[in-house]
Amino acid sequence: MSDLSELKCEACQIDAPKVTEQEMVEFGQMIPEWTVENRDGINQLERVYKFKNFKLAMVFTNKLAELAEEEFHHPGILTEWGKVTVTWWSHSIKGLHKNDFIMAAKTDQLID
Numbered sequence: 675m676s677d678l679s680e681l682k683c684e685a686c687q688i689d690a691p692k693v694t695e696q697e698m699v700e701f702g703q704m705i706p707e708w709t710v711e712n713r714d715g716i717n718q719l720e721r722v723y724k725f726k727n728f729k730l731a732m733v734f735t736n737k738l739a740e741l742a743e744e745e746f747h748h749p750g751i752l753t754e755w756g757k758v759t760v761t762w763w764s765h766s767i768k769g770l771h772k773n774d775f776i777m778a779a780k781t782d783q784l785i786d
């Protein structure tokens with residue numbers, strides 16, 4: 675399996691398959707800093723990034739926004755003083771798609 679961060683998101687159709695349990699383990703091992711959270715029955719990938727201040731948190735947030743637009747796949751983002759919580763899941767299938775693991779890996783690449 676090539677590095678997830680080098681892959682492109684595929685258009686996520688409403689009938690696209692969620693990742694299997696085995697894929698969750700396999701892909702999850704490639705993004706070890708991320709956790710799987712289940713909210714209202716929807717599995718989501720989540721990671722908290724720490725920064726020295728709010729300005730740096732916003733710089734990262736804006737880079738992430740650009741990435742999301744490039745891939746047309748968008749995260750949940752909570753930007754606070756010194757930290758940004760990023761959450762990836764696929765709204766169209768109310769769960770986790772391979773796209774979400776790809777985007778989590780790409781998000782990690784934004785950190786200098």
Ligand SMILES: C[C@H](O)[C@H](O)[C@H]1CNC2=NC(N)=NC(=O)C2=N1
Nearest residue numbers: 686746747748749763764765766
């Ligand atoms: C209309 C729909 O929102 C768009 O097709 C895209 C936009 N970005 C998206 N982002 C995420 N995370 N999941 C989606 O299903 C999704 N759909």
